[in-house]
Amino acid sequence: MQKFSFDDFRQQGSEIDALKKQIIEHRLVHAVLITGQPGAGKRSLAGLIATSLMCSSEGDIPCGECDGCRLALAGEHPDITVIEKDNPISPDVQKGRATIPVEDIREMIRLCSRYAYGGGNRVVMIPDAENMTPQAQNSLLKILEEPPRNTFFLMTTSHPEQILTTVRSRCRNIKLIPWDENYIKTILVSSGVEQGIAEKTARVSGGSIGNAIRLSSDDTYWKLKDEIVKAFFENRKRSEVLNISTTWKDRKGLSDQLFDILEDTVRQFLKYRLFRDRKDYPEEYSKEWQRFAETAPLERFALLTDSITSARKQNASNVNFQAIIEQLLLTFIGECELWAE
Numbered sequence: 196m197q198k199f200s201f202d203d204f205r206q207q208g209s210e211i212d213a214l215k216k217q218i219i220e221h222r223l224v225h226a227v228l229i230t231g232q233p234g235a236g237k238r239s240l241a242g243l244i245a246t247s248l249m250c251s252s253e254g255d256i257p258c259g260e261c262d263g264c265r266l267a268l269a270g271e272h273p274d275i276t277v278i279e280k281d282n283p284i285s286p287d288v289q290k291g292r293a294t295i296p297v298e299d300i301r302e303m304i305r306l307c308s309r310y311a312y313g314g315g316n317r318v319v320m321i322p323d324a325e326n327m328t329p330q331a332q333n334s335l336l337k338i339l340e341e342p343p344r345n346t347f348f349l350m351t352t353s354h355p356e357q358i359l360t361t362v363r364s365r366c367r368n369i370k371l372i373p374w375d376e377n378y379i380k381t382i383l384v385s386s387g388v389e390q391g392i393a394e395k396t397a398r399v400s401g402g403s404i405g406n407a408i409r410l411s412s413d414d415t416y417w418k419l420k421d422e423i424v425k426a427f428f429e430n431r432k433r434s435e436v437l438n439i440s441t442t443w444k445d446r447k448g449l450s451d452q453l454f455d456i457l458e459d460t461v462r463q464f465l466k467y468r469l470f471r472d473r474k475d476y477p478e479e480y481s482k483e484w485q486r487f488a489e490t491a492p493l494e495r496f497a498l499l500t501d502s503i504t505s506a507r508k509q510n511a512s513n514v515n516f517q518a519i520i521e522q523l524l525l526t527f528i529g530e531c532e533l534w535a536e
């Protein structure tokens with residue numbers, strides 16, 4: 196797994212540099228809320244801040260070598276408390292809850308009243324902070340209003356609207372933006388991913404570094420994607436629909452992945468259509484789809500995405516999966532026919 200440095204986040208702007216400087220100068224505010232889409236790197240940044248707060252190096256932070264860094268990186272630092280819905284810290288809370296209940300926050304407050312083992316900073320991490328119940332958030336608010344010395348609260352969420360305004364206003368808010376595709380490619384290559392895979396992954400990552408890292412090592416995904424490209428984006432005949440749809444008959448479990456891949460592909464075509472960036476053209480697609488991507492009016496793109504949305508809805512209401520696939524194939528084949536020479 197990729198270990199991040201503050202440098203890796205430089206594409207996010209000067210705010211990240213400022214953050215690092217504040218940690219070095221012991222000026223970091225005691226509560227930070229990191230927001231951004233899933234896979235934007237929120238947890239990685241929170242982990243980086245936590246490790247830096249435990250690092251005893253006089254030089255660059257986190258050094259990755261001192262005791263503080265090593266314990267933090269191994270997830271074993273006694274002064275870092277992580278609160279997650281499926282990992283309760285209070286003995287009174289059962290595992291497997293869908294929320295972070297107030298008991299966990301009370302237990303955390305109790306822990307924070309003790310001295311830090313390392314004698315320095317203490318960190319409380321709450322990833323997916325929207326999982327806190329309103330009662331838990333109110334309880335957290337109290338400690339945010341009067342934080343113990345040298346205690347830092349690091350929260351992340353993709354749903355800031357589900358965090359109480361009173362809590363949000365007590366935090367420094369950092370919003371991560373989608374990552375540049377070329378930059379994602381560079382990071383993947385530097386962590387040992389093969390160039391070709393890195394390129395393909397960066398393209399479908401939707402600006403999500405988390406997605407990209409996960410997908411780059413997921414062979415099943417790439418096999419499935421190849422199969423879907425062959426079925427939906429090669430010059431198919433209507434007489435082939437039944438054969439192809441039969442291979443999908445018993446694979447309803449893959450429906451979400453199928454719909455996601457189709458949507459991503461149409462989005463890639465649209466991006467190419469709008470920005471005409473040559474390097475953006477996904478070369479694995481047929482001539483017909485290239486013409487589509489170059490010249491189709493925008494409503495043709497909408498027609499395809501609408502057909503996927505409606506397939507999702509039908510699938511959710513248990514329409515026969517093979518029938519859904521047949522309908523989708525006919526829509527895509529029909530579109531492809533329009534762009535044949």
Ligand SMILES: [Zn+2]
Pocket residue numbers: 249250251252257258259260261262263264265
């Ligand atoms: Zn260190």
